Amino acid sequence: MADAVPRLTLGRLRLAVQLVMLFVTVYGGSLVGYYTAEKITGSLPALSCAYDKLNGAHCQLITTQHQLHHRVGEQIAQLGHFALNMVLPLAFSFLAFYLFFVVLNKAFCGWICPLGTVQELIYRLGRRLKRPFRNLSETAARRLRPVKWALLLGLVFALPVTAGLGVTPASTGDVFCQICPSRLATTLLTGDTEQIMVRSSDALVFVFGALANTLFGFVVVAALAARQPFCRICPLMALNAAFQRLSPMRLVKTESDKCEKCGICRQACPMDIPEIHHEHGRQAFAEDCTLCGRCAEYCPQDGVIQLKFGPLALFKSSRAYYKARFKGETPAGEAKPLRRMERPAAGTADA
Amino acid sequence: MDKLALLILTLCAAGADAAVRPPAGQPAPDCLAAEAAAFSTLPMLVPAGRGDRQGAPYCLANLRAEAVEVRNGAGGFAPPASVPVERAGFKVQAGKVGNYHWLQATEASQAGVVTASTAHYFSNPGPAPTAMLHLAKADLEIVPQPLPREHWRYRAGETWEFLIRFKGEPVRDMGVRLETSAGTQQVFRTDGEGVLRVTFPADVANEAPKGGHDHGRGGQNRFVLAVGLTDQDGRYYLTGFNHVYGAAADANRSLAAGLGFLALGGLVAVPLVVRRKENKNG
Numbered sequence: 284m285a286d287a288v289p290r291l292t293l294g295r296l297r298l299a300v301q302l303v304m305l306f307v308t309v310y311g312g313s314l315v316g317y318y319t320a321e322k323i324t325g326s327l328p329a330l331s332c333a334y335d336k337l338n339g340a341h342c343q344l345i346t347t348q349h350q351l352h353h354r355v356g357e358q359i360a361q362l363g364h365f366a367l368n369m370v371l372p373l374a375f376s377f378l379a380f381y382l383f384f385v386v387l388n389k390a391f392c393g394w395i396c397p398l399g400t401v402q403e404l405i406y407r408l409g410r411r412l413k414r415p416f417r418n419l420s421e422t423a424a425r426r427l428r429p430v431k432w433a434l435l436l437g438l439v440f441a442l443p444v445t446a447g448l449g450v451t452p453a454s455t456g457d458v459f460c461q462i463c464p465s466r467l468a469t470t471l472l473t474g475d476t477e478q479i480m481v482r483s484s485d486a487l488v489f490v491f492g493a494l495a496n497t498l499f500g501f502v503v504v505a506a507l508a509a510r511q512p513f514c515r516i517c518p519l520m521a522l523n524a525a526f527q528r529l530s531p532m533r534l535v536k537t538e539s540d541k542c543e544k545c546g547i548c549r550q551a552c553p554m555d556i557p558e559i560h561h562e563h564g565r566q567a568f569a570e571d572c573t574l575c576g577r578c579a580e581y582c583p584q585d586g587v588i589q590l591k592f593g594p595l596a597l598f599k600s601s602r603a604y605y606k607a608r609f610k611g612e613t614p615a616g617e618a619k620p621l622r623r624m625e626r627p628a629a630g631t632a633d634a
Numbered sequence: 635m636d637k638l639a640l641l642i643l644t645l646c647a648a649g650a651d652a653a654v655r656p657p658a659g660q661p662a663p664d665c666l667a668a669e670a671a672a673f674s675t676l677p678m679l680v681p682a683g684r685g686d687r688q689g690a691p692y693c694l695a696n697l698r699a700e701a702v703e704v705r706n707g708a709g710g711f712a713p714p715a716s717v718p719v720e721r722a723g724f725k726v727q728a729g730k731v732g733n734y735h736w737l738q739a740t741e742a743s744q745a746g747v748v749t750a751s752t753a754h755y756f757s758n759p760g761p762a763p764t765a766m767l768h769l770a771k772a773d774l775e776i777v778p779q780p781l782p783r784e785h786w787r788y789r790a791g792e793t794w795e796f797l798i799r800f801k802g803e804p805v806r807d808m809g810v811r812l813e814t815s816a817g818t819q820q821v822f823r824t825d826g827e828g829v830l831r832v833t834f835p836a837d838v839a840n841e842a843p844k845g846g847h848d849h850g851r852g853g854q855n856r857f858v859l860a861v862g863l864t865d866q867d868g869r870y871y872l873t874g875f876n877h878v879y880g881a882a883a884d885a886n887r888s889l890a891a892g893l894g895f896l897a898l899g900g901l902v903a904v905p906l907v908v909r910r911k912e913n914k915n916g
């Protein structure tokens with residue numbers, strides 16, 4: 284009996300939260316209000332897009348780019364020197380960001396980000412369409428990591444400042460937004476096709492637009508076979524990683540001698556994180572973790588992986604839960620054929 | 635949470651802002667020359683040169699007033715600030731808080747009342763302008779419902795709503811005149827609720843974007859909307875609302891290129907999603 288598939292799995296709870304948050308971040312403007320000042324925040328630690336006319340919140344990356352461009356770069360160019368108070372507005376937007384972040388940490392990625400959810404939904408579709416499963420090798424997963432830091436430092440921090448200073452063209456002032464796939468995903472979800480048209484006003488802007496669409500096209504198709512392809516290089520993941528030790532919400536793994544031969548947690552991990560398999564303690568909570576909790580769901584050892592908020596264990600791995608969960612879905616996200624046979628109606632739909 | 639940040643910012647700004655503010659010294663615009671060159675004879679408050687974070691110069695066109703009322707929504711229902719007019723010009727100053735500023739000048743005479751109004755946006759923390767717009771600020775009013783959000787603007791081909799109010803009551807089935815700096819003249823009518831739906835004409839020249847705060851959006855035109863009526867006592871009211879509108883959403887944009895690059899990206903990912911032979915057999 285203990286093996287019966289639990290009705291409310293962490294996975295189902297997460298999917299429900301993701302769908303609600305997809306609605307809030309993509310269409311929630313009708314709930315919160317129309318003007319920027321009425322949005323839940325302009326400092327969200329998830330890619331909720333300011334270009335989406337119906338959204339309920341804006342992401343921290345657009346705020347950061349604008350403040351570095353206009354409040355820092357342009358002010359320095361105008362005054363000829365740097366003053367501490369130029370970064371005050373930026374400091375306050377980061378404070379607002381942190382007030383959100385401290386509660387959920389990187390669960391903003393695993394539970395709230397609309398682009399994260401869209402990629403996961405496409406991956407689910409890929410399972411239905413029987414597309415192959417592709418994951419990154421341990422080496423590849425580690426090698427890819429610096430890309431997101433480079434995008435954060437180069438596109439979100441440096442180029443907006445140099446644009447403000449007049450060193451690089453003005454169009455580099457919001458360069459990350461110009462290549463951001465969430466801009467395309469969320470506006471398309473509202474039926475707005477404007478963002479998908481590439482701007483041809485100048486050569487550089489055209490290049491950024493072409494890059495954005497190519498990247499988005501790649502992400503949409505790749506997500507049928509690989510989990511969260513864009514998240515691997517997302518600069519917001521890097522920003523969130525910079526703060527991840529400053530929140531009581533975290534992933535905890537205790538040492539167990541069974542782990543080395545097992546590694547199911549890594550198979551279940553949508554970010555292919557090697558550390559969740561090989562490390563324990565702080566190291567297991569790696570910079571790419573989205574706090575989705577799948578590793579804890581699929582860990583067959585009682586209490587080895589936990590999602591914790593301060594001293595409170597929100598979810599603990601357990602053998603009984605693992606067995607039941609495994610019956611419904613494999614670690615890689617394939618629905619089990621056994622269940623399809625049990626439910627003829629669903630089985631026909633799958634065929 | 636942002637409201638909290640806004641509060642802290644307000645408290646700190648008092649000390650912080652002084653050092654950032656550059657010396658005031660915008661040259662006084664020659665407003666009379668600007669008026670002579672105005673594209674319309676309707677009452678307007680016309681931006682005179684490029685403003686900055688601290689303030690923006692304006693000229694009065696086609697009306698005379700000693701002062702301009704400025705509200706920024708941050709003071710709730712506090713009375714508006716009165717900014718003196720000198721040589722038909724004035725400068726709206728950014729406060730520490732307050733983003734949308736409603737500017738309004740009134741010329742009253744025996745014959746009637748002429749009002750010009752516009753909205754100016756400063757990139758400051760501040761409340762949404764909804765309450766400020768809702769507030770009755772003149773006898774005859776053109777109330778944007780809503781104003782374009784930060785980083786947006788009115789654009790050719792888009793339809794935006796305005797409420798026409800007289801002494802707080804909607805004015806039904808009333809003709810309202812639109813004139814643009816490209817020479818378009820059109821009349822729109824309010825509906826049974828006093829709501830006017832204005833579709834901005836496609837008369838914006840396809841200019842190359844200028845960069846900076848323009849965000850690569852290209853050229854823009856000015857427009858003025860104006861409505862006039864006479865009350866039972868024979869007193870005449872004329873009110874204008876003027877602002878700018880930009881090129882259409884798809885100006886300088888290519889759908890074909892957009893779809894082409896999307897397809898290219900998708901194509902690059904295709905090898906990932908097709909099953910390799912050995913997988914199929916294995």
Ligand code: SF4
Pocket residue numbers: 330331332333334341342343344345459460461463464465466
């Ligand atoms: S384009 Fe991307 S980075 Fe810019 S506001 Fe939208 S989601 Fe944020």
Ligand code: SF4
Pocket residue numbers: 328329330391392393396397398399400511513514515517518519520573
């Ligand atoms: S890493 Fe993924 S889930 Fe997190 S903000 Fe970026 S796109 Fe969203």
Ligand code: SF4
Pocket residue numbers: 534548551552553554555556559571572573574575576577578579
């Ligand atoms: S380590 Fe665990 S919680 Fe983190 S992303 Fe991987 S599966 Fe999700």
